[in-house]
Amino acid sequence: DGGITQSPKYLFRKEGQNVTLSCEQNLNHDAMYWYRQDPGQGLRLIYYSQIVNDFQKGDIAEGYSVSREKKESFPLTVTSAQKNPTAFYLCASSPGTVHNSPLHFGNGTRLTVT
């Protein structure tokens, strides 16, 4: 079945360590996105990529980095510079602009940093 796979579902790290969250899609979508969800807040955009080897900062990119070497993959690295990394991270994809098709989301990774 086509979809978006985020792994792992739960991730625990010590403060000061970088951690990379995986996102893979087999929908043949051009665009991919990373959002973060915190309690009582909406989803906030971290980074997005409209084509391979290109990506743009979202609203809260500080302390994060991404790469888009393959169409299917858009990993997110949470660096030690991110002040509040504990959150629920959601990856999404779309064929093009959202006007053509809504975003399809993965089931998320809950990251806990202690």
Place this chain on the structure above:
Amino acid sequence: DQQVKQNSPSLSVQEGRISILNCDYTNSMFDYFLWYKKYPAEGPTFLISISSIKDKNEDGRFTVFLNKSAKHLSLHIVPSQPGDSAVYFCAASGLNTGTASKLTFGTGTRLQVTL
């Protein structure tokens, strides 16, 4: 600055009744609006959308109304079912704001449908 606002964090409705979820936006360049439904520990799933050239869009039990002059949209669920219990997010995007590929989300409304 919260450009998409859902002022009701939670809503409780009896099974069979109508659920009305509200959303307000401030950016007049938004021209496309979506509703997503989210269960705990899962990603949001798309529910229904509406373009600014329309004022209503219907899909089964779900209807979205858009009032552009008031910058307000609402999602109606009729009749409400227990399986509708979830968090509902309103989202918006705009072709002319350089945000065609980005959605701005509200903070969500938790709907509980009781028996």
